[in-house]
Amino acid sequence: MDGRCTHAVLLLLCLGSCLSLTPPAQPFVRQEKASGLGSNSSKGGLSLDVPMALRVFSVDYYHVQAPFEIVLWIMLASLAKLGFHWSGRLPAVVPESCLLIMVGLLVGGVIYGVRHSAPPTLSADAFFLFLLPPIVLDAGYFLPGKLFFENLGTILWYAVLGTLWNVLGIGVCLYGVCLLASGSLGDVSLLHCLLFSSLIAAVDPVAVLSVFQEIHVNEQLHILVFGESLLNDAVTVVLYKLFESFLRLPVVTGVDVLLGGCRVLGVGLGGLGVGLFFGLVAALTSRFTSRAQVIAPLFVFLYSYLSYLTSEMLHLSGIMAIVTCAVTMKQYVEANLSERSNTSIQYFLKMWSSVSETLIFIFLGVSTIQDVHMWSWAFVCSTLLLCLLWRATGVILLTAVVNKVRRNVVTFRDQFIIAYGGLRGAICFSLVFLIDDFPKKRLFITTTIVVILFTVFVQGMTIKPLVELLEVKRRKRNLPTVSEEIHSRLLDHLLAGIEDVVGYWGQHYWKDKFEQFNQRYLCRFLIREERQARSSIVRVYQELERRDERADEEHITHVDVRCQTRPHLLEEMDSIRRILTRNLHSFNNKLEVVTKVALSNIHHMFADVNILQKQIPAYSRHTLHGTPAAEGRKPLRRHQSLGGKHSPWSQEVPDLSHYSETYPTPRNRRRPIKTTRRSRGLQGQTPQPRTFMLGRNNSLDPLEPSCPDPQKLSYALDNKT
Amino acid sequence: MGSRASTLLREEEIEEIKKETGFSHSQITRLYSRFTSLDKGENGTLSREDFQRIPELAINPLGDRIINAFFPEGLDREDQVNFRGFMRTLAHFRPIEDNEKNKDPTASEPLNSRTNKLLFAFRLYDLDRDDKISRDELLQVLRMMVGVNISDEQLGSIADRTIQEADQNGDNSISFNEFIKVLEKVDVEQKMSIRFLH
Numbered sequence: 001m002d003g004r005c006t007h008a009v010l011l012l013l014c015l016g017s018c019l020s021l022t023p024p025a026q027p028f029v030r031q032e033k034a035s036g037l038g039s040n041s042s043k044g045g046l047s048l049d050v051p052m053a054l055r056v057f058s059v060d061y062y063h064v065q066a067p068f069e070i071v072l073w074i075m076l077a078s079l080a081k082l083g084f085h086w087s088g089r090l091p092a093v094v095p096e097s098c099l100l101i102m103v104g105l106l107v108g109g110v111i112y113g114v115r116h117s118a119p120p121t122l123s124a125d126a127f128f129l130f131l132l133p134p135i136v137l138d139a140g141y142f143l144p145g146k147l148f149f150e151n152l153g154t155i156l157w158y159a160v161l162g163t164l165w166n167v168l169g170i171g172v173c174l175y176g177v178c179l180l181a182s183g184s185l186g187d188v189s190l191l192h193c194l195l196f197s198s199l200i201a202a203v204d205p206v207a208v209l210s211v212f213q214e215i216h217v218n219e220q221l222h223i224l225v226f227g228e229s230l231l232n233d234a235v236t237v238v239l240y241k242l243f244e245s246f247l248r249l250p251v252v253t254g255v256d257v258l259l260g261g262c263r264v265l266g267v268g269l270g271g272l273g274v275g276l277f278f279g280l281v282a283a284l285t286s287r288f289t290s291r292a293q294v295i296a297p298l299f300v301f302l303y304s305y306l307s308y309l310t311s312e313m314l315h316l317s318g319i320m321a322i323v324t325c326a327v328t329m330k331q332y333v334e335a336n337l338s339e340r341s342n343t344s345i346q347y348f349l350k351m352w353s354s355v356s357e358t359l360i361f362i363f364l365g366v367s368t369i370q371d372v373h374m375w376s377w378a379f380v381c382s383t384l385l386l387c388l389l390w391r392a393t394g395v396i397l398l399t400a401v402v403n404k405v406r407r408n409v410v411t412f413r414d415q416f417i418i419a420y421g422g423l424r425g426a427i428c429f430s431l432v433f434l435i436d437d438f439p440k441k442r443l444f445i446t447t448t449i450v451v452i453l454f455t456v457f458v459q460g461m462t463i464k465p466l467v468e469l470l471e472v473k474r475r476k477r478n479l480p481t482v483s484e485e486i487h488s489r490l491l492d493h494l495l496a497g498i499e500d501v502v503g504y505w506g507q508h509y510w511k512d513k514f515e516q517f518n519q520r521y522l523c524r525f526l527i528r529e530e531r532q533a534r535s536s537i538v539r540v541y542q543e544l545e546r547r548d549e550r551a552d553e554e555h556i557t558h559v560d561v562r563c564q565t566r567p568h569l570l571e572e573m574d575s576i577r578r579i580l581t582r583n584l585h586s587f588n589n590k591l592e593v594v595t596k597v598a599l600s601n602i603h604h605m606f607a608d609v610n611i612l613q614k615q616i617p618a619y620s621r622h623t624l625h626g627t628p629a630a631e632g633r634k635p636l637r638r639h640q641s642l643g644g645k646h647s648p649w650s651q652e653v654p655d656l657s658h659y660s661e662t663y664p665t666p667r668n669r670r671r672p673i674k675t676t677r678r679s680r681g682l683q684g685q686t687p688q689p690r691t692f693m694l695g696r697n698n699s700l701d702p703l704e705p706s707c708p709d710p711q712k713l714s715y716a717l718d719n720k721t
Numbered sequence: 722m723g724s725r726a727s728t729l730l731r732e733e734e735i736e737e738i739k740k741e742t743g744f745s746h747s748q749i750t751r752l753y754s755r756f757t758s759l760d761k762g763e764n765g766t767l768s769r770e771d772f773q774r775i776p777e778l779a780i781n782p783l784g785d786r787i788i789n790a791f792f793p794e795g796l797d798r799e800d801q802v803n804f805r806g807f808m809r810t811l812a813h814f815r816p817i818e819d820n821e822k823n824k825d826p827t828a829s830e831p832l833n834s835r836t837n838k839l840l841f842a843f844r845l846y847d848l849d850r851d852d853k854i855s856r857d858e859l860l861q862v863l864r865m866m867v868g869v870n871i872s873d874e875q876l877g878s879i880a881d882r883t884i885q886e887a888d889q890n891g892d893n894s895i896s897f898n899e900f901i902k903v904l905e906k907v908d909v910e911q912k913m914s915i916r917f918l919h
Binding site: 405407408476481482483484486487488489490491493494495496497498499500501502503504506509512516537538541544 | 752755758759772775777778780781782783784787791811814816842845846862863866867871875878879882883886887903904906907908909911912913914915916
């Protein structure tokens, strides 16, 4: 393990030195000072111009410079991440963000040492346009919707009022400090202080995500902190722009302040509206992608990014737009797209957001190595102190009010974690660079860096032991059960009914109303007819069945003892019997069967990710699911639960159809076979790791979300009972 | 039960209801005005038709069962429920307050305790009151909740799996204790509470 660690470190250092040797590049990174290009060119082995003779071998670096350097940075980030995970006990103690910043510091130091000038810093444009959207999109797409909307009031309360409280409090107090230390800080005006506090007070979603997902607190707490960090963007954006424009105005009147207040509302709602619009359009587009499935995932990304860019263009809150877009389109897109497309979407989202996050933290580290830092003990320390203080008091006061109205009270421990988990991150950093130049700007930059490093390192590292010390309620690692789903639904209906009787328009009433609206209008319009949404109970059930199938098959084909429970011999016999029975129906030769079973396992592993998010509500950056083996789930005895092998659910016929011609028998209708897989790639004739019904009542369930081929659809509809 | 021709709520009644259900004075008065607004016949009791007149309840999948829960044993068509019975049923949905947990254990369990809440939910399934949810009863409820898109066989499998997850003594039905055990991870106290306005 240590050997690998050293390899990783060596690799990183090599990459770092490569990066330091490259000449400064545009447009991705911004250079602080023009460094000696000429001196570098000889070191880097760049284009040699010997005009007369014909060269056999030449290097033309400038041709590929920009993409080359971008790739190098991304490579550095990814290798750092890899190294981190291989480094033994470290991930348990230090959150990933800290390590990445340290790597960034290292690389920045190397670059500085080699070039004797400041390393490239993170340009605000690159950050806001390229690095932030994937992370927020990922967060929005995997947001636990139910939990989020149940707590929406509280989240908004914290986000809007809490941020306002923090900004005003910190700003005014900082101004007081500046007045007190007027010797060194005299030229910092009130507006400057307010501008600074508006960017430093906001909790950063990236940092919060990366730290919280490792500490596994209970879902309610998680969604409160996380939701707040997402939604306070509206307030931050408005206040920042407001104070910035105030700084440029000669005189600030009361009317301007009032207008500013209206703008908060406008920005928030505007972002929401833009997101809704694009979300619905995306859902509608996905309805028609059945014939070109390969590009279907692209629409999800394009529309989300478009919504972000549009709202940025209109000076609305981009984060709110992209989150709303993702939340809106998710259920319709998931119903319309095939399983593979859904999996692709999820994987790509995770990948991009991971890379983005890693890059952000590394650049944070690199950018810390600056040429000119302006330091002021008074300012820096008071900023730190005030941030902590105002956040704590804000949380306590707001919670005291909101607890009177909530069903689930927010306990003191939860409050402490909410206050302590208010981490600052790269958004503050980018915003501070965007301030118009004035004498003390360097001071602001330094202070921001210190605050970010403090919160990420100190608070990030200590929050996990604190959570354990305070015995904060942790995430329950429940395996979903059909019973729970059914009974929860029953309770929902019951509560909605009782609210009707009492005449109380509570949460359940509105939820019910929305569901009805959704079913009646939206789903009809946005989802393909064949794929109209199934009940959640059925979905849970199918998911569990699929997992059991996979668990059984893994026991057969993978002999390794990764799974923690050894099945009973009886179950193994039963699984074997099932597989053999299945194969009896096929007319392939054995070789293709075996290949297919193996391939279907691979597809199962991909299908594994199609987990119902509501069963695992806490958002996790690094994983999409838990494997059945890792969860140690003991598969239910199939022969007991489903009345034998002729149950309509249990027979799973893997994608044998590709390789052979089978003609539909009355009992066993398989779909008509297509040509080899090679011809179409991921198009409609993809292997379907989905249940085919082998029962009497033969309905390839038309509600299965993986019937992309129109042929199959008509056949399926014919069979519909 | 009989019908009480009481259009006004007397103080001693309010006190009795308060003791029995734990509602506060203002809540009882507020709910009484709701009761009278539902009572179209103005005879001091509610019949099933009065409930069915509530529009959202009519489209609730479990509407009939909820209405049934208000009426005491005996599915007599002529059943009427007076205000006391109305309040007694609604008392199950009062939020559990912390100070109630420290009451002396000799007093009878309040109507809104966790067990009683679960019993209420249990009775929604168990129509014949034999203290067991049989497969058929489960199927009926499932059919109501899941809708018409599912075939009977599939529904049957879901029901089988549900019973199998819960059943411990192998009698192929869910007893009340098994029901409690299944829902032990669900926060029933919070889910089955309505914040009545003060």
